Amino acid sequence: MSQSAPAQPTETIRIPAQEMQQVFYKILLQQGFQDNKAARCAEIFTDNSVDGIYTHGINRFARFVEWIQRGWVKPENGPVRKGGSHALEQWDGQLGPGPLNALHATERAMELARSHGIGCVGLSNTNHWMRGGTYGWKAARGGFVFIGWTNTIANMPAWGAVDARLGNNPLVFAIPYGTEAIVMDMALSQYSYGALEQFKMKDQPLPVPGGYDAAGKLSSDPSAILDTRRILPAGYWKGAGLSLLLDLLAAILSAGSATHEITAREHEYAVSQVFIAMDLSFLQNRTFIQQTIEQIIQDYQSSIPEDPAGRITYPGERVLHTRENNLRQGVPVDKVVWDTVQKLS
C-alpha cells in the first residue's frame, strides 16, 4: 500500500479523469519536468487510476513526488543507449522517472520489432514503472505482442528460506485483442503487502494462503503474515524459481542492478527491466489472428463457473469495465489522498 494512502479509508470522492491529469501535470511541471514529459507522466498516472490500478496511480502519486524530492527520481534525465546491437539493445535509464523510461523502452522494443520481427530492450538504472500493464496495453494496442518484467527490492523468501532475498518481480504478457488487449500483469508473490494490509484492515482472512505464520505454518491470516514478513511466492517453489530467473535476466540483459544490489541501497531505485515486443504483421494477417484469439476466448469463457452466477473473465477484461465506469463517473479517490495530492502544487 502506498505511503500516501491513509491508514483508514475516509470519504471516497469522484474526480474527473481530465481534472486529475491536469493536477498531476501542473505538479510535475513544478517538480522540474519538461512540458511533454510532464504531460506523458501525468497521463500514465491518470490512466492507471482510470483503469482501477489505484495503488500505482492516484494512491502512489504523492510518494512519486517525494522520491523526486529525495533525488532518487531525476525528472531531467531520460534513457540513453549504452550497448547491444541489432534487435537486442541496452539502455541506461539514468534514474529518470520510471514510467517515462519504461514507456520509451517499450516504444524502442516496438521499433526494433518493426525492423526485425522481434526486439528486446534491457533497461538499467531506472525507477519503479508503477503498473507493468501500462506497457503491455501500449504495445498490444499497437499490434505487438509484449513480454516484459522488472526486478524489485528483496521482499520474498526463496523456497525453503525464511528471509527475503527475492523480489516479487512483476511479469507482463500482452497480446492485441480487437482495438484493446489481453494483458496478464502479475507479481510473483501470491499477494502484495498492500493487499495483505487491506485484508487486515477489513479484518478478513485471505481467500487462499498468502504466507507463513510465526510457527512456520502456511497461513491465511494477513496479520500473522505481516508479522513474519514471510510472504508466499505464487505457486510456492515455482514463483520463487521464476523470480530468480527474472532477476538474473533483468540484470544481465540490462547490465544493471540485481535484486541484492537494489536491496543493499535500502530504497528501491535503479532497478532493471526487460521489454520484448513482437510485430505480428510479420506473421498471419490481422483477421486470422483475431479469429484465433476470439475462438480461444470463446472456449475459455464457456467454462462452467463454480458459482452459477459467476463469469469467467480473461486477464484485462475487468479493466475495460472499470475504465468505462471511471471515465463516466470520475475516478474514485479517498478524500485524504486527493487533499494530499492537491497540497503538492
Add this chain to the structure above:
Amino acid sequence: MSQSAPAQPTETIRIPAQEMQQVFYKILLQQGFQDNKAARCAEIFTDNSVDGIYTHGINRFARFVEWIQRGWVKPENGPVRKGGSHALEQWDGQLGPGPLNALHATERAMELARSHGIGCVGLSNTNHWMRGGTYGWKAARGGFVFIGWTNTIANMPAWGAVDARLGNNPLVFAIPYGTEAIVMDMALSQYSYGALEQFKMKDQPLPVPGGYDAAGKLSSDPSAILDTRRILPAGYWKGAGLSLLLDLLAAILSAGSATHEITAREHEYAVSQVFIAMDLSFLQNRTFIQQTIEQIIQDYQSSIPEDPAGRITYPGERVLHTRENNLRQGVPVDKVVWDTVQKLS
C-alpha cells in the same frame, strides 16, 4: 505418470546410460527413424533419464513408441518453414517426433539470435517435447538465454471454473552458468497428475494444496483431487491467467492449434510451441555476465533456510548431482519398465 510405468513400483535396477541409449536407438531405427534422427532422439530420452526426469525419459519411451505406431507421431517427418521473416519465423512440425522438432526449433532460434541478437520460432503441428528443460539446457550451454513454452491438451480449470479448459503449458527460462545452466522448467499446474498419483501411491498428503475436493474445498489429499480432476493452477488465478496467455501466444506465433483444438482431438498431438533465444555475445563480455550470475546466486544461497540442515538450491542445481550420480551408477529404472522397453525391439 506414464502409461508405461507400473501401477506399483517393483524392483529398481541400474542401467548404464550408454546401454540405455543404444537400446532406444535400435528401437527407433526399427520404428522407421533415419539413422541420425534415431541417434538424436535416443540421446534426448537418455539424457532426460540421466538428469532424473524419468517421467519424460525412460518411463515415457514405450508410450512414445506406441504413439508412433498409432500414427500420431510420424518419424519420417521434420519441421518445414512456413511463415514469418527476419528474426520471427514460423515452422510446421508436420507431426514429426516432438523432441526432434523442438531441438530443431531451438537451434533455429539460436541461429536467428546469432544474426539479430534475439530470435523467435513458432512451431505448429508438433508433438510432446517431453522435457521442456532439454531445450533450455541446449541453448544456455551454447551461450544463449532461452525462453520457451508449449501448449497442451486441456487439463486444468480456469480460475473460478470447475471444468478443464486450460493446459498446464510448461514454461522454460534458461541462462548460461559457467559451462552449465540455470534452468527453470515449470508446468503451470501446482502438481502434475503423475505427481498426484505418486503421492496417492505412497499414501502421503501433498506438501501444499494441489486442487479441490468434491465439496469444492482446497485440498492436500491427492485421492480427493484425482477424483474431481480439478487441479490447482500454480498461484491460483496467476497460473490460470498465464496459461491462457501462453496458449494464445503459442497458437498465434506458430499459426497452430490452441488448447481447445488439441482437446477436441482427444489425444494430445499437433501442439504449438514457442522458442525464443538471445545471443549474449551481443551484450557484455562473458566474464562480466558470469560474475553477475555468480553474485546473484551467492546472495540467493546465503538465504537462511527454514530447516537448519537445509540448503537453498537454484533451479537446475539438483540436476547436476543427479546426472553425476546416474552417470556413475547407472540410471535407476523400474525392472518392469525396462523389460517392457526391451520387448519393443
